[in-house]
Amino acid sequence: MKKGCPYGTHRVISPKGVLPQPADVIDNTMEIYDNEVLIDVQTLNVDSASFTQIERQAEGNVEEIKKIMKGIVAKAGKHKNPVTGSGGMLIGTVKEIGPAYVGDLKVGDKIATLVSLSLTPLVIDEIFEVRPDIDQVDIKGQAILFQSGIYAKLPSDMPETLALSVLDVAGAPAQAAKLVKPGDTVVVIGGGGKSGLLCLYEAKKRAGVTGKVICVGGSEKSTDRARKLNLADEYFAADATDAVGMYNKISELTGGQLADIVINCVNIENTEMASILACKDGGTVYFFSMATSFTKAALGAEGVGKDVNMIVGNGYTKGHAEISLQVLRESPALKELFLEMYA
Numbered sequence: 303m304k305k306g307c308p309y310g311t312h313r314v315i316s317p318k319g320v321l322p323q324p325a326d327v328i329d330n331t332m333e334i335y336d337n338e339v340l341i342d343v344q345t346l347n348v349d350s351a352s353f354t355q356i357e358r359q360a361e362g363n364v365e366e367i368k369k370i371m372k373g374i375v376a377k378a379g380k381h382k383n384p385v386t387g388s389g390g391m392l393i394g395t396v397k398e399i400g401p402a403y404v405g406d407l408k409v410g411d412k413i414a415t416l417v418s419l420s421l422t423p424l425v426i427d428e429i430f431e432v433r434p435d436i437d438q439v440d441i442k443g444q445a446i447l448f449q450s451g452i453y454a455k456l457p458s459d460m461p462e463t464l465a466l467s468v469l470d471v472a473g474a475p476a477q478a479a480k481l482v483k484p485g486d487t488v489v490v491i492g493g494g495g496k497s498g499l500l501c502l503y504e505a506k507k508r509a510g511v512t513g514k515v516i517c518v519g520g521s522e523k524s525t526d527r528a529r530k531l532n533l534a535d536e537y538f539a540a541d542a543t544d545a546v547g548m549y550n551k552i553s554e555l556t557g558g559q560l561a562d563i564v565i566n567c568v569n570i571e572n573t574e575m576a577s578i579l580a581c582k583d584g585g586t587v588y589f590f591s592m593a594t595s596f597t598k599a600a601l602g603a604e605g606v607g608k609d610v611n612m613i614v615g616n617g618y619t620k621g622h623a624e625i626s627l628q629v630l631r632e633s634p635a636l637k638e639l640f641l642e643m644y645a
Contacts, residue, residue: 303400306335310448313423315379322380322448323421330379330423332444336402339447341394345463346371346419346439347470348390350495350569351593352383353437359385368429371439375426382420388592389419390437392445393456393466403449412462414469415445416452416623436467436644454623460630460637460645467644468626471497473615474567474590475504475629476622481563481586481613482508487556489580491542492567493517493534494524496644497590501565502533503629503636516555518542520568531635542568545575552580566591566615574599581610590615 306312312335314320315327322328334340348356348371360366375381381389396411407413415422423446431440447453456465474497482488488505492498494517505515517534519525525539536555540548552560560582566573566589574594577587587610589599599612630637 303334303336305402306337306400306449308337308449310421310450313446321421323418326378328379328423330375330425330446332425332446334398334400334446336400337404337449338400339396339403339407340398341392341413341415341445341447342397343392343394343424343441343443343445345393345466346381346390346441347392347466348381348419348437348439349383349386349388349592350437351386351591352388352390353434354569355383355385357434362434364432364434367432367434371429372426375424380420380422380424386592387420389422391415391417391419391466391470392422393462394445397444407453412456413453414456414466415447416454416469416472416618417447418617422446422451438463438466452618457627460627461641464630464640464645465627467496467640468500468630469623471500471590472622472626473617473619474565475500476619476625477588477590477613477616478504478565479508479625480619481588482513484508484510485512486562487514487516487559488563488565489516489518489552489561490534490565490567491518491548491573491577491580492520492569492591494519494521494527495567495569498567499528499531499533499636499639500626500629501567501590502528503633504625505563505565506533514556516552516561518548527639531633531639542570542573542576545579548576549579561585563588566594569593571595572598575602575606578603578608578610579606581608583609586611586613588613588615
């Protein structure tokens with residue numbers, strides 16, 4: 303059995319010398335190296351920005367979505383959307399473990415990988431079902447987890463598809479939990495979506511009675527979703543690409559003070575400036591959205607003279623799986639909504 307690099311560089315075909323995520327093509331031969339884990343894949347949870355793009359390209363045709371997804375994997379050896387650059391994650395069952403792999407996994411464990419599909423060697427034999435409303439795809443296939451790849455064993459107290467939908471965005475509520483302090487004014491843009499609802503819950507919990515949480519939904523329907531759960535102090539629907547409109551509304555709701563923390567959870571492009579303008583000088587903007595252009599964010603903030611801390615939407619922070627699943631355990635109403643929407 304061949305020796306593998308903990309970061310999976312032994313799988314990179316082109317260009318040589320890069321890690322698997324930025325690579326264009328990786329080796330998806332399902333014969334494991336000594337420190338890898340082979341997974342029988344059950345479901346792919348495609349990143350929201352990626353699925354939105356694929357669905358638009360396919361004009362909503364399910365068979366075309368399948369064809370596009372299979373084409374991405376056939377070409378790259380992984381599911382890295384060539385337009386958005388993002389992937390998603392998967393659930394499956396551990397089939398084989400290399401003798402040099404260090405960890406607590408055993409054959410037969412049901413797990414969710416918490417590393418992106420954009421770096422995971424993947425083979426799709428067949429796509430059984432596409433669920434466009436929740437960005438999930440049931441497949442017959444296999445994948446490889448590297449030694450450095452993080453994962454979560456699926457909890458026994460909730461359906462697998464529910465756990466998967468939450469774990470896919472686990473970095474967002476966990477970062478919100480880290481960033482928000484008592485008394486903070488927090489704006490969550492895209493607050494009616496999956497990651498947005500979880501962030502609102504954590505923000506409200508952490509900001510406390512002296513803080514203020516503002517939910518910005520992409521539509522009246524998604525805004526109402528958050529309102530019914532009482533997850534914020536203020537709610538409004540807005541076009542997140544309208545930077546000046548966002549600034550005016552947030553300024554009005556905060557008496558001109560603006561937000562200490564802005565969390566961007568949208569899955570469309572050109573929302574960087576709305577996030578930046580809503581934030582006060584010295585505040586923090588957390589771009590969880592994979593549709594974010596960090597060039598636009600950096601140059602845009604400079605262009606309007608905004609001194610704000612901007613955080614890249616790293617999907618991983620310590621304890622993120624536990625924090626996000628705990629939200630559903632703490633909030634029966636949110637769990638009920640997620641069961642209805644995603645399970």
